[in-house]
Amino acid sequence: MRNIPTRHTAGRTIGGAVAALSLITLTACGGDSGSESTGAAEKLGENEGEVSILAWPGYVEDGSTDPEVDWVSGFEKETGCQVTSKVYGTSDEAFNLAKSGEYDVVAASGDLTLRMIAAGQAAEVNTDLIPNYEGIYDFLKDREWNTVDEKNYGIPHGYGxxxxxxxxxxxxxxxxxxxxxxxxxxxxxxxxxxxxxxxxxxxxxxxxxxxxxxxxxxxxxxxxxxxxxxxxxxxxxxxxxxxxxxxxxxxxxxxxxxxxxxxxxxxxxxxxxxxxxxxxxxxxxxxxxxxGWNDTWMISSKSKSPNCAYAWLNHISDPEVNAQATEYFGEAPNSDKACEFASEGHCETFHAGDEEYAKKIWFWNTPIxxxxxxxxxxxxxxxxxxxxxxxxxxx
Structure with missing residues (x-):
């Protein structure tokens, strides 16, 4: 969508620092760094009424594929943010689509996240403005594919x-x-x-x-x-x-x-x-x-609806919603709380929260x-x- 225990430990201490040092190189390969602000929001305002999302198939379901599969309608009713979405098949396709600035939120795997950050396409995310962030597994946070120079650029979603x-x-x-x-x-x-x-x-x-x-x-x-x-x-x-x-x-x-x-x-x-x-x-x-993949919800630096974007990141991280979304796609959810809402056996099948299993997976990252x-x-x-x-x- 992948070790001896020291592999990911090294990645956290070395990979993140190297990633920060290599943004100029990646920008040269990835395109325009843009003039949009990539800084984190300090506070949220009123929702703009709409949000555009770019994601893997099965990540943004509104009941049109299956009436029983819908975590978008509730979000729209609760926030007033009407959702439009587009799916992509590879991270390369997503990178090119994200350049357009048409999308407020992007669901990105680790082979895309650093490219978006380097190209100035991703905004830093203030996790304090996302209440559901606290319950996410610690071993998914502050990783080399979602954090650069101690700045978070997204919210962990699911992995496999x-x-x-x-x-x-x-x-x-x-x-x-x-x-x-x-x-x-x-x-x-x-x-x-x-x-x-x-x-x-x-x-x-x-x-x-x-x-x-x-x-x-x-x-x-x-x-x-x-x-x-x-x-x-x-x-x-x-x-x-x-x-x-x-x-x-x-x-x-x-x-x-x-x-x-x-x-x-x-x-x-x-x-x-x-x-x-x-x-x-x-x-x-x-x-x-x-x-393997360890996907991150990111906010575009060109987002026209940053408040609705933050609302979506919090919504999709809600344990009940995250359980529904990750089970539908076929991956581990991002928290123990989500497992309480998942179908029997789902979290066991996907080894949710099993850090030893996760250590055997080299999660997608961007070669630099x-x-x-x-x-x-x-x-x-x-x-x-x-x-x-x-x-x-x-x-």
Whole structure:
């Protein structure tokens, strides 16, 4: 949408500082830093009557998809802020859409947040103005993808891992490693799937961390030229076995159900949606760990309705609303209180609040030239380099 315990500890102390030092570099790659104010609001005024939201599919539901799935109508009635929304399929698409300034609020994964901050597209958020912020899990707060130079740029929403899914009839013995989609991919040539984004390079890096330790990869989002080249070579080899790359999860669901795909990267929600009569599947967290998403609600620096934007951030962080939204999408909610409103077994399935499980996930982050793993003797590759590499991988 991903360790030994020291991984994320290092990320908090090193990654955040490095991110602050690298904003100029990211801005050069990401576009106009803008002239809008990115400072935090000190107080709130009257709601403007409308709010425009850019989000992943399933994050802003008003009952039009399913009458039973609606956390927008109550918000509109309570606040007077009428919601318009647009969905996107990848973080790259969202970044380009956010540049327009048409959206007040953006739901962003970690491979988007720093780019928005660097480009001056995100406003600092005063969490004191969001009452529901206090109840959010502490391990989701003040992370390198939502906080820069001790300034918060958003509110944690939900999180999950990019899992390995396989058809239990066609893929035997049951895999326990990402080897199933790399070294063993030729066994299922044409029936392997992978996420269609440059950030998927990090998945290859996670595998190489475990199986080629001599490369010295300590953070899958912090790759020097040699390490990036190794990940690219692995993904080029995989490419010959990939039937399709996916960004629309409904399409990969259908591909598994038709048998066109039998193994590949997935989200838990996809595994939940697949009809077991059409395709018996299992989704696992492999032995190497995984990448994952930890999404953040951000306010645009160009927001025309900042008061309604703050109202939305508080609303979507309400435990009952957050439980409904994260369960519908298929991810862990952001608080223990939300689990009290979730369906039985949901929080257990998604390991909500389980910090040890979360330590096995390398949550999406934005690759930058200043190495996120703390190295200063080498320059790391940035997201622009990864974008070029991804085009090369896909041919």
């Amino acid at each position: 891992a990019n899992l390995l899914m396989y058809n239990t009839k066609d893929v035997t013995p049951a895999p326990t490693s990402w080897k199933a989609v790399f070294e063993d991919a030729p066994k299922h040539k044409g029936q392997v799937t992978a996420y269609d984004s440059p950030i998927y390079i990090a998945d290859a890096a996670v595998y190489l961390m475990a199986h080629q330790p001599d490369l010295g990869i300590e953070n899958p989002y912090s790759l020097d030229e040699k390490q990036l080249a190794a990940a690219v070579d692995l993904l080029k080899a995989q490419r010959t076995s990939v039937g399709e790359y996916w960004s629309d999860y409904t399409k990969t669901q259908a591909s598994f159900e038709t048998g066109d795909t039998v193994v590949g990267t997935t989200w838990q929600v996809i595994a939940n949606l697949i009809d077991p009569k059409k395709a018996p599947v299992e989704a696992i967290l492999p032995s190497e760990g995984a990448t 030239n200043d190495c996120l793993d703390g190295r200063t003797d080498v320059e790391c590759t940035d997201y622009q380099d990864w974008t070029k590499a991804w085009a090369e991988i896909k041919g």
